[in-house]
Amino acid sequence: MDLEEIMKEKTFVIVGDTLNEQKYACIIKNKMISNGYNVYAVGKELKSLNDVPEEIDIIDLCINSKDGLRLIKECNKTFKSIVIQPGASDEELLKYLKEKKYPYIDGCLLVGLSLYKK
Template identity: 25%
Template sequence: MSVRTMLDKKSWAVVGVSKNKRKFGYRVYKRLKDAGYTVYAVNPNLSELDGDPVYADLASLPEVPEVVNCVVPPEVTTSIIPQCAKEGIKYVWMQPGADCREAFALAEENNIEAERACVMVELGRL
């Protein structure tokens, strides 16, 4: 699996969105939206972001996204992998700092392709 293959998918969920425009949770969400992706915001502590709904978890989304981007601590990423498997999500993108060996191992066990890279950097390469 390559980063490019994931970037070709047009429906994403960003787990760990933030209202703070300086935080990566906000910046990743905004960058994907600005690049033309369908992006769902996920954070159980928010209800809206820039006028868009924010969902409590992956199961609450109106459709199953093709890729889940994690912008959360590694232990939260690890807890997201089983949710992805349950929802049938096959691609997980871990922002630097959101990844850990356990998350990659869980992804592999669940036949989920996982990558670690900064989506903002990779989108700039397109």
């Protein structure tokens, strides 16, 4: 999937500090909600991707790579793709995603919102 295809999906999980208005995870969560997306937050609100009560389309990693990797490894739910925000990846995370054949892109949902509004 590319960013345009990702922005056509409905249910997003933002992983990071979604309660601190100074953090990108919070900014992304609020902008996604205000643009009509179904959004869940993991990190400060829900503790695990497995706590999301419905099917996940897109996981957006806005968290340090070690915690992001841990949450992805623990995830028992299916999803269509992962978006890795700038600064949220490292070699260990990318290696794991490639080994598991999980689809992902390096990108930013804020850019996606500005380019591909619903």
